[in-house]
Amino acid sequence: MVSQTSQFYRYLDYPAGREERVKELLKLLKEKNIELVSFISKGYRGVVFKGIYKEKTVAVKVSRSDVQKENFLKREYEILKYLSDKLKEENPAPTPFLHNSEFIVMEFIEGKTFKFAMNNFNPYFVIKETLKSCYLLDEVFIKHSEIKGEKHLIFDGKKCRIIDFESAKFSRSPRNLLQFIGYHLIKNEEFLKKLKVRKEDLQKTIELYKKDRKLGFKFILSLC
Template identity: 35%
Template sequence: MIEHLISRNELRQFREFMKRKGIEELTFYSKGTTSLIFLGKFQGKRVIVKLERKDTPRKNFKREAEILKLLEGDDITPELIDYGIIGGKEYLVREFAEGKPLLYADLEKHHLIEIAKKTHKLDVLGIDHGQIQGGKHIIIGKSVWIIDFEKASTRRKPKNLTSAMAMLFLNENAISKRIREKFKINTEFLSELRKALKEYKENRDIERILSLLGSL
């Protein structure tokens, strides 16, 4: 499945390298645009291991690792465990985000509120994720996790919360349709949300948005 992207010898060496780092039971999980993704265990916990693809169009694990370090302790994204280079390729290890991607999860009101709070926190920290609107980078489990900061930036103006609210309620997509039906959302709510988001862009005050979500 991945022989054209990594040879058996390279894969064996990578497994051995990870084992020396304390990462065991390494198994292939999926292919990303820039990486080969593996599951493993570190100190009894499941972890994600990303290894740069040889045909990657860009190198950005270092930037992602730096942003994960900035977010340590904020309960927004799983903790970074390790970052480095092996054989000229970058790798990154982080804790596994337990749960389902937003697209497939059964959302409750507290999930919507948590998404708002965590995307707001990113805005306050000056970090723009860049891919919030797609939904697949938000994981719903016992907690809400935002993952994959490969395209994140501290230079762009953050718009995480507005992107998330547009995806969840305002845009036409499978996620918003499901949420509107479940919570019986009417045009009045959507109108008030648009007004609240407009104000948020100016003052970064999340309270009106949280009040609206709390009313669902």
């Protein structure tokens, strides 16, 4: 590992940047045989690093120093574990490997954003896989809460992966697919034109989806 005083490691205790706290976290990571490789991003609750764990490339999410850490880390791990167990190989979320009160270690998802994929790959395949991933979350009653965010939808070349479940929760009526359609299709004339889909037709299938999820999903797929 590089010097513990580097800016790279100070992100471990963002935004406080306390040296003693950084050393403490580095010690915990070392005990779990986790090596940090690079800093990825910082969010409202957590800071994400790319790392190596058991010869796998992983994402390591550490809580920010200005949030209550244990509750959101535990909740996110439980949701990721539930999705992994429930959806198996169809799971669009990262597979979790371990967690404690300080961090979560999970699969590192590599790929392109939904917008990039729509503009550079087969748009019909990209949209089908993205709709399917959102529908799968609805089917197992997980509300992602931030599907409208561009950075949360990653196309890995085979399917759409969905990341960042720190705001996710169990819900009796999740609307991940409807939120995706509303923000990424209905409001995007360019994509509608590319898919040769009329906004009015999509809105009709949305109403059907609200009444009958399986039938509505079938019709939305046929449209796109």
